[in-house]
Amino acid sequence: MIKHILISDPTLRDGNHAVAHQLTANQIAIYATAADEAGVPIVEVGHGNGLGASSMQVGLALEDDVTMLETARKHLSKSKLGIHVIPGFATIKRDLIRALDIGVDVVRVASHCTEADITQRHLGFVRERGKEAYGVLMMSHMAPASVLVEEAQKMELYGAEGIIIMDSAGAYLPSDVEEKITALVNGLKVPVGFHxxxxxxxAVANSITAIQSGAKILDGTARGFGAGAGxxxxxxxxxxxxxMGYFTGIDFYKMLDASDIAExxxxxxxxxxxxxxxxxxxxxxxxxxxxxxxxxxxxYQVDQRDVYRELGNRKVVGGQEDIIIEVVMDLVRKKK
Amino acid sequence: MIKHILISDPTLRDGNHAVAHQLTANQIAIYATAADEAGVPIVEVGHGNGLGASSMQVGLALEDDVTMLETARKHLSKSKLGIHVIPGFATIKRDLIRALDIGVDVVRVASHCTEADITQRHLGFVRERGKEAYGVLMMSHMAPASVLVEEAQKMELYGAEGIIIMDSAGAYLPSDVEEKITALVNGLKVPVGFHxxxxxxxAVANSITAIQSGAKILDGTARGFGAGAGxxxxxxxxxxxxxMGYFTGIDFYKMLDASDIAExxxxxxxxxxxxxxxxxxxxxxxxxxxxxxxxxxxxYQVDQRDVYRELGNRKVVGGQEDIIIEVVMDLVRKKK
Structure with a gap:
């Protein structure tokens, strides 16, 4: 049994969500240095929504992609530099070529859990350029295991060297993780990961369950820094x-230091x-x-908990924020 | 299969650890009212170390036991009022009689996991007075399952109507919880609980594992308010x-309100x-x-992480804080 787990650390990417994408170059330098020192295998950097995402619509980042990636690159020696790429935000010509030129080592191409198709060109391009390419299925709780396997198999076909499913809404219990990771491990040749x-x-218990179900890649951030509950x-x-007897190559004390520094x-x-x-x-x-x-x-003085429940019923995904006002208006009418 | 879980909420007792026992009567009144409104079955109140524990040695509480318990009593109508009682801190004559006279409904008599003997008189007294009595084994990670079962059986014999094991150091993983709770459920007639x-x-994953292993009682606090990591x-x-289909009788929205209020x-x-x-x-x-x-x-400029490791090796328990200086001195000598 292989007991090695590959860790990818998006503190400087998912954490950017927690500060409305206002991480400074200096902060990126400081944490990248500490994570590198601790031996974190992959340090992911960028706007919360990834490469090319800085915009009025999803939030303007303080630093542009070039500054963030060049800064991180300068401070990483052992750790690989990773990016999160959602086609639609990031184009190959405008964004991806430049990122690879700066020296990004690992590219994770992400789509909504039922839209793997959109990742084909980006994944292919990264592989052509000889860099590591992974596929990411976001909001993975919204699709049954069988659909996730189909979508992941597409990504595998496109050249992904591993597939990571994200519990973007924090909706999973361990039994859900077990079901989905097991199906993916059985349906794919490449390694499976969990975010x-x-x-x-x-979060910790689900990550452990993923490993016990056969996953080989896990994401984690210092102090859990990231969107929402972290x-x-x-x-x-x-x-x-x-x-539990697994090996990550990360020095535990130095990782504690890095998380103290991040805090x-x-x-x-x-x-x-x-x-x-x-x-x-x-x-x-x-x-x-x-x-x-x-x-x-x-x-509009409605209970936001009711709003979330109704949004959940309508199965909204990122980009459909306009529906909130519709749901709120319905609740206002019901109250009257 | 009985799906009902009894919840006991020590926000106003374990939470007192987090503020050096400085909870005010007003704060107790506010949270007790909110928890009662939410239908929390048992609200535990007092000094972090329980009844009679306020002292220079373990910390002076801002309010005395009588004030804390009378205040809580006044604001609880549906919820039962509970206390944590460590014989040695709390005597029957000085403390327990008075607490029962104030109207405490539920008494948890606690000892270190290998010292159930000290709970006999207190448990017996509470049962004589016709109040609910539970036995609590603290620092339960320090004893193997077989020893916990023996100690719990003593408490059962003394009249405990349920046995709760505490993971006082936060040391358990789910596999540990499963092993210990399963052994206790098999070895006892009374219900088993987990803190x-x-x-x-x-904490959440271990609590769920406890339930899946047969426990019927769980402790939890608003926002996790409590000693250390909560x-x-x-x-x-x-x-x-x-x-997961379990029933606690607590109103979820009102519990969210109570936790917002606590925060x-x-x-x-x-x-x-x-x-x-x-x-x-x-x-x-x-x-x-x-x-x-x-x-x-x-x-003394030593790494506190090394101090914890050595304290762990020496299997220290509460009350042995003097050993810290000994451990630190050893580390200083090794550094030289």
């Missing part, structure tokens, strides 16, 4: 994996599980909705 | 239990998992040691 969010307090807390994950230097607050995170996790709604839901619910 | 801490990010976050636990009114900070919590959890050291470890390690 958790902590809305239901299960990600899997990496330094906790390392501790638990080590105790002090880059995090205005450490993620905790607020009431709205629990409700959005239960409803399976992406945390990117939260600030809009809070604002609009308050404005 | 978690979140040092390894496993307890099982109650409002998250309720969400997960409901989704706003009683918690200076929400518990998060700091580096030292991970290390103390791995080492199996009670979180009560943490402030002393930090202070003495800093004073």
């Amino acid at each position: 958790a969010h902590n809305n239901l307090g299960m 990600n899997t807390q990496l330094e906790v994950l390392i501790a638990v994996l080590e105790r 002090r230097e880059i995090m205005p607050v450490i993620p905790v599980i607020k009431s709205e995170s629990i409700v959005s996790g239960l409803a399976g709604v992406f945390s990117g909705f939260s600030k809009h839901v809070t604002r609009i619910s308050k404005e | 978690a801490h979140n040092n390894l990010g496993m 307890n099982t976050q109650l409002e998250v636990l309720i969400a997960v239990l409901e989704r 706003r009114e009683i918690m200076p900070v929400i518990p998060v998992i700091k580096s030292e919590s991970i290390v103390s959890g791995l080492a199996g050291v009670f979180s009560g040691f943490s402030k002393h470890v930090t202070r003495i390690s800093k004073e």
Whole structure:
């Protein structure tokens, strides 16, 4: 049994969600240095929504992609530099070529869990350029295991060297993770990975369940820094994996140091599980909705928990934030 | 299969650890009212170390036991009022009689996991007085399952109507919980319960594992408010239990309200998992040691992580804080 787990650390990418994409070049330099020192295999950097995503619509990043990637590149020696790429945000010509030229080592091409098709050209391009390419299925709780396997098999065909499913809404319990990871491991030749969010307090437990179900890749961030209730807390994950006999190559004490540094230097607050995170996790709604839901619910004096439930019923995904106002208006009418 | 889970909420007792026992009567009134409104079955109140524990040695509480219990009693109508009682801190004559006279409904008599003997008189007295009595085995990670069963059986014999094991150091992984709870469920006639801490990010997952292994009682606190890395976050636990088809009698939305109120009114900070919590959890050291470890390690410039590891090797328990200085001195000598 192979006991080695590949860790990818999106503190400087998913964490950017937690600060409205305002991470500074200096903060990126500081954490990249600490993570490199700890031996983190892959350090993912960028706007919360990945390469080319900085915009009025999803949020303007403080630093542009070039600055973020060049800064990280300069401070990583052992660690590989990774990026998150959603085709639609990131074009090959404008964004991807430049990123590879800066020296990105690992590209994760991501789509909604039922839209693997859109990743074909990007995955193919990265492989042609001789860089590592992974496929990512976001909001994976919205598709049954059989569909995830089909979509992942497409990505494998396009050249993905591994498939990571994301629990973008923090909706999974361990039994869900077990079912989906097992199906993917059985249906794919390439390694499978898992990216958790902590809305239901299960990020570490779900990550461990993924490994016990055959996954070989896990994502985690310092202090869980990330969207909404946060990600899997990496330094906790390392501790638990080590105790269970798994090997990550990360130095545990130095990872604790890196997370202390991250807490002090880059995090205005450490993620905790607020009431709205629990409700959005239960409803399976992406945390990117939260600030809009809070604002609009308050404005029209409806219970934001009801808004999340209805959004969950309507199976909304990122980009459909306009539906919030529709749901709120329906609730206002019902109240009358 | 009985799907009902009895929830006991020590926000106003274990949470007192998080504020050096400085909860005010007003704060107790506010949270007790909210928890009662949510239908929390048992609200546990008092000094972090329980009845009669306020002292220079373990920390002086802001309010005395009578004030805390009378205040809570006045604001609980549906919820039962519970207390944590460690014989040695709490005497029958001075403390327990008075607490029962104030109207405490549920008494949990606790000992170190290998010292159930000391609970006999207290458990017997509570049963004589016709109140609910439970036995609690603290620091339960320090004894093998067979020993826990023996100790729990003693408590059962003394009249305990249920046995709760505490993961006081936050040292358990789900496999540990499964082993111990299964053994206790098989070895006892009375219901078994579990009280978690979140040092390894496993409080919710471990609590669920306890239930799946046959436990019928769980402890949880609003936002996880409690010693060290905190307890099982109650409002998250309720969400997960409901989704899994269990029934607690607690209104989920009102529990979210209660936790929002707790966050706003009683918690200076929400518990998060700091580096030292991970290390103390791995080492199996009670979180009560943490402030002393930090202070003495800093004073003598040794790595507090090494101090925790050595304290874990020496299997220290609460009350043995003097050993910290001994351990630190050994590390100083080794450094030279």
